[in-house]
Amino acid sequence: MKYIEPHAHMVSRTTADYQAIAQVGCEALCEPAFWAGFDRASAQGFYDYYRQLTEYEPARAAKFGIKHFCWLCINPKEAEDPVFAREVMSLIPDFIDRPNVLGIGEIGLNKNTKNELIIFEEHLEIAKKFDRPILIHTPHLEDKLKGTRLILDALKNANVDRDRVIIDHVEEHTAPLVLNEGYWAGMTLYPESKCSPARAIDILETFGMERIWMNSSCDWGISDPLAVIKCALEMKTRQHSAEIIEKVIYDNPKAFLSQCPNFSL
């Protein structure tokens, strides 16, 4: 079945992964800028990373018939030093008009600190200045609830267009906070944390199929690039119709991403 992978870190994955997701129907994928698993030593490291996201990775995906798009930012884990973060953010205008760039992301919070919050708010201003959508990372585990609340407050203060903001990695306790405020929500399917397929389907059944997508967020850690399609198959065993499944794994991400000037299938 056809689907869109709206959140995958393919710089960390093998060509076998591209082949596998292409074989099960992946038509397009989106790669947010993120933490490499270690802190970069200089802003120049991000310049090279942005080149990888906008030049090399789209070419690699194209070999498997997959359209590759990306989001740009400095991730919250490396945003604790505002001077360094601003140096990296100053690179974004040089890349924002490249043909596969969707917007600003994945910005957000990690340990919910004052500096992370300042840099998050400055990213929101960049998105507004260039009139681009926003993809937001919410913190992990015990930090998710507090971080989601701080993010929602900051978004309200920034007066962003809620139709063009997706808040990712929601779980049972944060999905209603995000959806009730009129934002889009993303669920991440991980083998050991975030959502299992069964729980993601519970969230869909509880909070509805509107303004929500699911992703594998596959990266250098324990993760599964086929997670979205496996969850779609589990939806089938839960007696969801083919139309509903297609809505969640294809129509919804397409609807949100189509607000990005550079997105096309």
Add this chain to the structure above:
Amino acid sequence: MPTKKDIQDLYFMDSRFKLLEIASFLDRIDRHDGQADFRHPAFMKALKAMQNPPEGTTRAQAVHLALSDHSTEPAEAATIQFALGAHNEGGQP
């Protein structure tokens, strides 16, 4: 939509397996030497929350809430980059 029986057919065996994993994990903690850290009482609190979720809260939400940081002000600085799975109330070692 599936019935309760359908859901049991789909998930009972898997959930039974995971329930035993939790029981064995707690037995393992009991059996070994040393002191468990703040994660152990947080885990036990989450188990109780699951069995008696507050009004208007699902069992899954109750577990999340039992393990979450409920403070509202941003932290001064990050002392670690990762999360441990349970909020360390009172900063216990």
